[in-house]
Amino acid sequence: MAEGAEHAADGGGASAANRAAFDRRGLRQGGPGTPGPPETAVKILGRVWSAPLVVGPLAAPARPGGELAVVRAAGAAGLPAVVGAFAERTFAELASAAEVPPWLRTYAFRDHDTERRLAAAARDAGFGAVVLALHGHEDVRVRKVAAPANLGRPGPLSDIRSLLDARADWPAVDRLRAAVDLRLLVAGVRTAADALRAVDSGADSIVVTSLDALPEIAEAVAGRCPVLLSGGVRRGADILTAVAAGADAVFAGRPVLDGLRAGGRAGVAEALAGLVRELADAMAFTGSATVADIAPGVVRTGPRPADPPPTAVARPLHKAELHAGVSDPVLDTMTFLNEITSRHPQAISFAPGRPYDGFFDSEQIFTHLRRYLNHLQEQGSSPQQVRTALYQYGPTAGQIREIIADSLRADEDIDVPAESIVVTVGAQEAMLLVLRALISGPDDVLLVSSPCYVGITGAARLLDIAVTPVEEREDGLSCADLEAVIRDERARGRRPRAFYVVPDHSNPSGTTLGPRARTELLDLAARHGILILEDSPYRLVSPGPPLPTLKSQDRARTVVHLGSFSKTVFPGARVGFVVADQPVVDAGGRTGLLADELAKIKSMVTVNTSSLSQAVVAGALLAAGGRVSELNTAASAYYGDAMRATLRELDAHLPADRREALGVRWNEPTGGFFLTLRVPFRADNAALERSAQDFGVIWTPMTYFYPGGGGLHGIRLSTSYLTPAQIAEGTGRLARFIEAESARTT
Structure with a gap:
């Protein structure tokens, strides 16, 4: 050769x-x-x-x-x-x-x-x-x-x-x-x-x-x-x-x-x-x-760039020549938060929505890896096949799909064939793949529950996909509002293709979709011929029995389920997945699965998800008998305690009469990582800078999460990453900032 x-x-x-x-x-x-x-x-x-x-x-x-x-x-x-x-x-x-x-x-x-x-x-x-x-x-x-x-x-x-x-x-x-x-x-x-x-x-x-x-x-x-x-x-x-x-x-x-x-x-x-x-x-x-x-x-043909003179040095790239998405404020959110954190290292940060480090033990990685290797040997794999499973690229759709499918059946009552699953580089890649596959023309539009996780709106922006928000009410999403938006979009000549939602303890608002709303949402999607993109990374790290996923109740195959092991195993693995069992019929009448199309796109994006990361995640799942909920029993209790502690401390520092006088209120999620506060002043980047510098506390402006604009008076707090002592001290600092900022703006 x-x-x-x-x-x-x-x-x-x-x-x-x-x-x-x-x-x-x-x-x-x-x-x-x-x-x-x-x-x-x-x-x-x-x-x-x-x-x-x-x-x-x-x-x-x-x-x-x-x-x-x-x-x-x-x-x-x-x-x-x-x-x-x-x-x-x-x-x-x-x-x-x-x-x-x-x-x-x-x-x-x-x-x-x-x-x-x-x-x-x-x-x-x-x-x-x-x-x-x-x-x-x-x-x-x-x-x-x-x-x-x-x-x-x-x-x-x-x-x-x-x-x-x-x-x-x-x-x-x-x-x-x-x-x-x-x-x-x-x-x-x-x-x-x-x-x-x-x-x-x-x-x-x-x-x-x-x-x-x-x-x-x-x-x-x-x-x-x-x-x-x-x-x-x-x-x-x-x-x-x-x-x-x-x-x-x-x-x-x-x-x-x-x-x-x-x-x-x-x-x-x-x-x-x-x-x-x-x-x-x-x-x-x-x-x-x-x-x-x-x-x-x-x-259409753009202007041909002039040849540089022979002695010219390389010219800088101008941001105006790059894709417009890189100038979108959504893509600057994490950069700004990281800059604030690096400039104020002593501040207590309620910004990062990530798991608590205290649950991670470096030796667990080797234990999980060995468990998966033993599993391969038990399944009859030769030493060469075991080496290949770790060292080579592996199949584009993933090499642990059977294990994930077993876990979904055991823990979530989601019964789908392994071939309907694509293992991705975190849930973020799953979003990119699904959006690229579903949105095929300029009149196609993605609907999102708003406020909304910035990962989905950022991905849509980079792919030049139109996003239409469906504003949540104080008690969460209304299916009547969603249906009204669908009708409005069609009246404008646009085609709603999918609706993105986080049904359980959502990021950023912390709201949870109730049983009746879940049934209504599934019926609405089937009736209007749209898909639901269900993203639910916090349900198995929350205390108490979760409500059934939308996918487990999906009889019409209207739900594309986005999953992640970042919160439940560990984020450094960067392993997620997508369940896409929707049938796809080609021009010749042959039927496949949407997962097959996603794998084709993935082959041109990341080729495959890290074989080593998949092996470690698979070992963790096998050790727990597929029950991620049992793997996270201690973590769920910790996060529940952290949420309740934050709510108690807020109530102690800003009791009911005082927050009524100030015009402050917050929701009380039963799980997840996030809760939201409404304040009487503009909670923008300038206010965040003052909060970090003068009071030593960092939070996330809710304006980041409203694709249609809004959230100017909202603050997101993440409770997952802090110790009880940090929560107590951080909420005290936050209360003092709210008092001072409210007085400053009156």
């Missing part, structure tokens, strides 16, 4: 230039188009492909069995794959494994007979085309090949470039055209003159390496042969952009190589499905019902 890709997946410098050119372009939203999903299929070089996409060029990818994995995944997707002349598998093996005839990427050899023999072998094996690049072989990035199967010579090659001509020029094209009757593609076309010369030389298609030059070249060819683009394609929107600029199809190498490295054949399949799905989404956005409908007008 080659030490790397024989042919760079995207063509080096051309790829970088095209990537920059793609980034200067954007899509224009079109009309509603025709009913139903867009049709991505095309007919090129006499064959129908599922999309205007060629897989590669790749050759001898750096993974065992990589060549077969690529051609099989491409063929299953209805797409041709390009393999290289120095492949370690025979052309016959590769062609027999492919449902769509593969293409040969070949070179101008010093020995012209080698050119002819390779092309003839590809033809005899059933290949569909050969691709020859002009101008040279700078794309050959590595020298050593272990055992090329198709050159007719044994042993490794220490420098494959020694076999090649210094450059491939027009005589090489003429020789290849005369040698074989396969479809011939001339790649590396840079100018209109090159394109016309290639057509006159008998090329059946040309491959352009510059997106900027593509329109001129396509105009010069004027439909005499298909025009393909190579280099820089990463997303479905790039495919549409290239087609709008005059391409009939594109080559995609880098996303396929990334998928191969992440998950073998399944990873390639996921990457290709993602590209085709993204193309369909881009077509729907621009109002293009078929590939033939994609016109130049659907793409």
Whole structure:
């Protein structure tokens, strides 16, 4: 096998230039188009492909069995794959494994007979085309090949470039055209003159390496042969952009190589499905019902940046050039709190909503890890399989899904198959995956119970997802209010896709959804065809029996359950999960699960969740018989005591008559980490600064948690991280601050 890709997946410098050119372009939203999903299929070089996409060029990818994995995944997707002349598998093996005839990427050899023999072998094996690049072989990035199967010579090659001509020029094209009757593609076309010369030389298609030059070249060819683009394609929107600029199809190498490295054949399949799905989404956005409908007008082009003078130093990036989400105040909340904490280290902080450190023992990590290793051995895993489970990437959807499914059945009465679970890097990644999968167009909207956890609104902002708040009342969420918002959004022409809620001891307000409200919410979701995103990390670290989860009562599969072991095992593991058992039907009528789609996205984001972290969490679950509630018996009691102590201290420092005079009030959660106070002054960042500096107490402004604005007079207190002594001292300081700030503003 080659030490790397024989042919760079995207063509080096051309790829970088095209990537920059793609980034200067954007899509224009079109009309509603025709009913139903867009049709991505095309007919090129006499064959129908599922999309205007060629897989590669790749050759001898750096993974065992990589060549077969690529051609099989491409063929299953209805797409041709390009393999290289120095492949370690025979052309016959590769062609027999492919449902769509593969293409040969070949070179101008010093020995012209080698050119002819390779092309003839590809033809005899059933290949569909050969691709020859002009101008040279700078794309050959590595020298050593272990055992090329198709050159007719044994042993490794220490420098494959020694076999090649210094450059491939027009005589090489003429020789290849005369040698074989396969479809011939001339790649590396840079100018209109090159394109016309290639057509006159008998090329059946040309491959352009510059997106900027593509329109001129396509105009010069004027439909005499298909025009393909190579280099820089990463997303479905790039495919549409290239087609709008005059391409009939594109080559995609880098996303396929990334998928191969992440998950073998399944990873390639996921990457290709993602590209085709993204193309369909881009077509729907621009109002293009078929590939033939994609016109130049659907793409907008930004200004080309001026080249810097030769002696210029690197210029700084301007924040205005970055995604607008990085300037959103939501993303600054934790930064500001961290700055306040670092400037006032002696202050008592009610800000961090994290578990109490006193429950952590370093030796527990090794105990949990050993318990999981024993479990693998008990299940019949060999020593090699045990090593692989810890040291390798592991499956994208997670390797402890069965253990999590057993735990959910034992502790939460959530009975779902393991394949409906995706193990994530904390619940935060679960939110990103779900939002990316569900929100498919500019009219889709996410509804959130407000005040709302900033993680979900921050994720939505980074993904350019519209968020509409459903304001909680003092006693919590009203389903009547939610239904009114759904109707209002639809009246505005928008499509509510999902509703995010923390039903148990929510962050930040501390409220809990009652039994009747839970039933009403499930009925409402089923009636209106929206999903509920249930995020409930505090229920199993709260005293007393919890109410049933929404997911345990979900008969219509309207609930996507977001879970986390950060509060119940330990946050440093960064292990969460999502239960997504909703059926998903593709265009061919095949049914899968939403979890499958989330795993595809995850494969392009984090590849997989840390195998070591999963092992430690699994060991903890196994030791507790799956009952996280029993694992957290002591912690739940501690957090309940901390909440009650905080409420007692507040009442002692601000008794009923005094807080009535001041206009101060607070809620009294029965569990969780948070409670909220209403104060008569603006509880903003400036007030927080004064509180930390002058009174030595830190809290969180509630304004952070209102996506639609609000919360100016609200304070969130977290009770989980402090000792009883810190709670007593901190509430006294807080009461003095409230007294002083109230007097200051009257």
